Amino acid sequence: MNNRSHTPFIRTVKISERSSKDTLKIRIAAFVLALAAGGIFMLLLGYNPFELYGTIISGAFRSKMAFQATVKFMIPLLMSSLGVAMAFKMRFWNIGAEGQIIVGAVCASYFALFHNNWPHFLLLIVMFAAGAIGGGLWGLIPAYFKSKYDTNETLFTLMLNYIALHIITYLRDGPWKDPDSSGFPKIARFAANAQIDKVFGVHFGWIIALILVIIVFIYLKYTKHGYEISVVGESKSTAKYAGMDVKRVILRTMILSGGICGITGMIQAAGSDMTLASSVAGGVGFTAIIVSWLAYLNPFGILLVSFLFSILDKGSSVMQSAYGLSTYFASVLQGIILFFILGCEFFIRYKFVLTKKGGK
Amino acid sequence: MLKTNDYYAIELKGITKSFGKVIANEDINLEIKYGEILALLGENGSGKTTLMNILSGIYYADEGTIFIDGKEVSITNPHEAIDLGIGMIHQHFKLVEVFSSMDNIVLGTKGKYVKSSALKEEVLNMSNKFGLEIVPDKKIYDMSVSEKQTVEIMKVLYRGAKILILDEPTSVLTPQEIEKLFIILRKMKEQGNAIIIITHKLHEVLAISDRVAILRKGKVVDTVNTKESNEKQLTELMVGRPINLKISRPETKKRKTVLKVVDLSVANEDGTIGLNNINFKLKSGEILGVAGVAGSGQRELCETIAGLMDAKTGAVLYNKENIIGKTPDEIINLGISMSFVPEDRLGMGLVGSMDMVDNMLLKSYKKNKGAIIDKKPSRKLAEELIDKLSITTPGVETPVRMLSGGNVQKVLLGREIESEPNVLITAYPVRGLDINSSYIIYDLLNEQKKKNVAILFIGEDLDVLLELSDRIMVLCHGELMGIVDAKKTTKEEIGLMMAGRKMEGVDSDE
Numbered sequence A: 001m002n003n004r005s006h007t008p009f010i011r012t013v014k015i016s017e018r019s020s021k022d023t024l025k026i027r028i029a030a031f032v033l034a035l036a037a038g039g040i041f042m043l044l045l046g047y048n049p050f051e052l053y054g055t056i057i058s059g060a061f062r063s064k065m066a067f068q069a070t071v072k073f074m075i076p077l078l079m080s081s082l083g084v085a086m087a088f089k090m091r092f093w094n095i096g097a098e099g100q101i102i103v104g105a106v107c108a109s110y111f112a113l114f115h116n117n118w119p120h121f122l123l124l125i126v127m128f129a130a131g132a133i134g135g136g137l138w139g140l141i142p143a144y145f146k147s148k149y150d151t152n153e154t155l156f157t158l159m160l161n162y163i164a165l166h167i168i169t170y171l172r173d174g175p176w177k178d179p180d181s182s183g184f185p186k187i188a189r190f191a192a193n194a195q196i197d198k199v200f201g202v203h204f205g206w207i208i209a210l211i212l213v214i215i216v217f218i219y220l221k222y223t224k225h226g227y228e229i230s231v232v233g234e235s236k237s238t239a240k241y242a243g244m245d246v247k248r249v250i251l252r253t254m255i256l257s258g259g260i261c262g263i264t265g266m267i268q269a270a271g272s273d274m275t276l277a278s279s280v281a282g283g284v285g286f287t288a289i290i291v292s293w294l295a296y297l298n299p300f301g302i303l304l305v306s307f308l309f310s311i312l313d314k315g316s317s318v319m320q321s322a323y324g325l326s327t328y329f330a331s332v333l334q335g336i337i338l339f340f341i342l343g344c345e346f347f348i349r350y351k352f353v354l355t356k357k358g359g360k
Numbered sequence B: 001m002l003k004t005n006d007y008y009a010i011e012l013k014g015i016t017k018s019f020g021k022v023i024a025n026e027d028i029n030l031e032i033k034y035g036e037i038l039a040l041l042g043e044n045g046s047g048k049t050t051l052m053n054i055l056s057g058i059y060y061a062d063e064g065t066i067f068i069d070g071k072e073v074s075i076t077n078p079h080e081a082i083d084l085g086i087g088m089i090h091q092h093f094k095l096v097e098v099f100s101s102m103d104n105i106v107l108g109t110k111g112k113y114v115k116s117s118a119l120k121e122e123v124l125n126m127s128n129k130f131g132l133e134i135v136p137d138k139k140i141y142d143m144s145v146s147e148k149q150t151v152e153i154m155k156v157l158y159r160g161a162k163i164l165i166l167d168e169p170t171s172v173l174t175p176q177e178i179e180k181l182f183i184i185l186r187k188m189k190e191q192g193n194a195i196i197i198i199t200h201k202l203h204e205v206l207a208i209s210d211r212v213a214i215l216r217k218g219k220v221v222d223t224v225n226t227k228e229s230n231e232k233q234l235t236e237l238m239v240g241r242p243i244n245l246k247i248s249r250p251e252t253k254k255r256k257t258v259l260k261v262v263d264l265s266v267a268n269e270d271g272t273i274g275l276n277n278i279n280f281k282l283k284s285g286e287i288l289g290v291a292g293v294a295g296s297g298q299r300e301l302c303e304t305i306a307g308l309m310d311a312k313t314g315a316v317l318y319n320k321e322n323i324i325g326k327t328p329d330e331i332i333n334l335g336i337s338m339s340f341v342p343e344d345r346l347g348m349g350l351v352g353s354m355d356m357v358d359n360m361l362l363k364s365y366k367k368n369k370g371a372i373i374d375k376k377p378s379r380k381l382a383e384e385l386i387d388k389l390s391i392t393t394p395g396v397e398t399p400v401r402m403l404s405g406g407n408v409q410k411v412l413l414g415r416e417i418e419s420e421p422n423v424l425i426t427a428y429p430v431r432g433l434d435i436n437s438s439y440i441i442y443d444l445l446n447e448q449k450k451k452n453v454a455i456l457f458i459g460e461d462l463d464v465l466l467e468l469s470d471r472i473m474v475l476c477h478g479e480l481m482g483i484v485d486a487k488k489t490t491k492e493e494i495g496l497m498m499a500g501r502k503m504e505g506v507d508s509d510e
Helices: A020-044 A049-061 A064-089 A097-114 A120-149 A153-173 A205-222 A224-234 A236-241 A246-273 A284-294 A299-323 A327-349 B048-055 B078-083 B101-106 B116-130 B145-158 B175-190 B202-208 B231-239 B298-305 B328-333 B345-349 B356-367 B376-388 B405-418 B435-450 B462-468 B491-498
Strands: A010-014 A350-354 B010-019 B022-032 B036-042 B063-068 B071-073 B086-089 B163-167 B194-199 B211-216 B219-225 B257-267 B273-283 B287-291 B313-318 B338-341 B423-427 B454-458 B471-476 B479-485
Touching: A020 A049, A020 A327, A049 A064, A049 A299, A064 A097, A064 A205, A064 A224, A064 A246, A064 A284, A064 A299, A097 A120, A097 A153, A097 A246, A097 A284, A120 A153, A120 A246, A205 A224, A205 A246, A205 A299, A224 A236, A224 A246, A224 B356, A236 A246, A236 B345, A284 A299, A284 A327, A299 A327, A327 A350, B010 B048, B022 B048, B022 B219, B036 B048, B036 B175, B036 B202, B036 B231, B048 B086, B048 B163, B048 B194, B078 B086, B086 B145, B101 B116, B101 B145, B116 B145, B116 B175, B145 B163, B145 B175, B175 B194, B175 B202, B175 B491, B194 B202, B202 B231, B211 B231, B219 B231, B231 B435, B257 B298, B273 B287, B273 B298, B273 B454, B273 B479, B287 B435, B287 B462, B287 B491, B298 B338, B298 B423, B298 B454, B338 B345, B338 B405, B345 B405, B356 B376, B356 B405, B376 B405, B405 B423, B405 B435, B423 B435, B435 B454, B435 B462, B462 B491, B471 B491, B479 B491
Parallel strands: B036 B194, B036 B211, B086 B163, B163 B194, B287 B454, B287 B471, B338 B423, B423 B454
Antiparallel strands: A010 A350, B010 B022, B010 B063, B063 B071, B211 B219, B257 B273, B257 B313, B471 B479
16 A cells, blocks of 8 residues: 555635624634734834824824715725626626726716706706716627627626727827817816716715615615526526526616716716716726625625725825825735735635544 | 455444534444445435545545555545545546547556557456456447446546445446446456445345445444345335335326427537427326436426427427427416426526525516515415425525425425426426435325326436336437336336337327
């Protein structure tokens, strides 16, 4: 026998079901560890971690203006996360939120730029609808090809992002170029008539975002459509078995998913940027993927997670300027925190056991 | 050659293995000698496969020791198991379809490259020795199930296995092929190999084994010599109490044709023939059994009738209306209430991650008016089913994949029966179920039969098909071999038809 009689010292064991209390404990532990690891990173660079963390928190909350800025960070993240969550629930890997945001913004901008003499609220409503339709159609394209030819939606939606981005560049350098910008390629600032009004100091996009949280929650949880989305996501053959029109569900859900992202673009352009800039999405569509998964696709969870993300975002920008740190410092810190939060998912599903030796 | 020495081939002492809270094996002591066939008998979920997976290095026991040839060993991965001479033949074959049998046999072994002519000779030599029929150059995709199984056996023998473990080897074979397998196993036993065969079919245990170890709920309840035992005793040991093994076949009157299948041909997605020119009638108040080796067109037949697959030609008539090409919704609107219990319970009939309430909704959510779903009726139905079919579950909100196989099937069949169908299609409704659950399912089917439901029963156990069905139709490679009267036919006759012999004009009920 050539058996090297060795016994593994540590093994991983799958856990059938952890109680929600244990899960919560693990998550909190992961968060604490993340802060600790981030703290060590700060120490290594010669900073006091408590001070830096303090700055992040106070940076996000220290004044009314700071808080308003945090909320402004949150709006696009929250909305696009809700959008992609709908697609993810169906196991449709929509990583094209970025492009859907842009196309929504482009469509809305057309009215903001060329019909700004319309009555204010009519104009906003038209822009809102244009954003939704634009984003929805942009989401519909990969869905159509997925349902008809079973193309890979991940690549498809990703590639559409770049097309969308270059549409803006084209418009900026060509037909929509601001004639008053003395040759500098940019799109004109929206007239005041086409800008979203402020409520409590922040454009009212936040109200729309909160309403969307509730709508998406109800839609996914209590409606026939939401039920169909979950069944299609779990198993297409079960969906067919139950007599669902799988293609239709895919198309419909992607219109909605893209539509919500499109609205995000409209709100971002008309509420925050006041123009159509190529940075209108600015990576939010990708961060939304992380946010929606961390929240387990639960709309209220998404609200919480995107709020925490915005604190980190806003706080670290203050930290940067206060300590003269590089922009990448904050990115590294965010990366460390994400590493722990995502890593703890392993411990929710598995545990390590030491091998016991010998029989009876 | 192998010699029988004083040591046991395998000796297990105090093996315990748990998954989370579930104890799959508890304090198992078991031994097997060379030149012996041990049957491991137990119901599904009794821990047979777990125990064998521990032996073959797939799992690692929490506690206990394994002795091979009298030496304590530790098996941490399948390679070590092979090094120790343990070869496992899995229920689902692990072969590369596009390779020839000899390529599959050497695949993954560590030896140097051997010229294919030399290899061929080696394989042929070995196959002669064990009486295995192997064509070294034949590709796997050209093989029948039993040929593939032979390759699997050859694979482990080539790796020098002296201890063979076969996990439910007969479930995919015709009666004739089973007999052939048994001859091979006996021959290997004579050559001094130790063989463990996992099964839950009693007559096979009695036919092949020397000793039987009976597992119940993860424990070895008894080990008996086969010669001194009988079917009744084994069942009692397996189930834990006496049980009546007779399946009833109630008589019904006024049978009327409900579905008439005419010249039905179906192509699979990959262009192969699924069904070829099938003709039969399905009548109310009867159970029409469907026999055939796995993959003979059973799935295609069910899914085409249920409207999930397109037919190439032919028709399925209900009151002279063709239901082919209609969506499940349209079929329901014709007044046929069709229920389909698919083979793949959690992949098609139910959603595993959803709870019972949501699974009840699958069938009924469309009837809700408006956009919002009212879950109350589903909840009520779920609670009723738990009561009526004594489904063991922590509650209606537990995901159904957490339930045992039998309970999952009760949920599925229960939901389908509750919709009061007049056509009920069931594909392998008792697969993976323990004896007790199986009999509950037979009773439920008979109850439906008495309510004049037309039942299509796809089965795999011929004994059950013969006892339960009124008529049996046999499929082979997508073709209908004939329909026979279940009361008059024999297992042998059906076996021959399963292997491809046509019986023209024997349909007893035309």
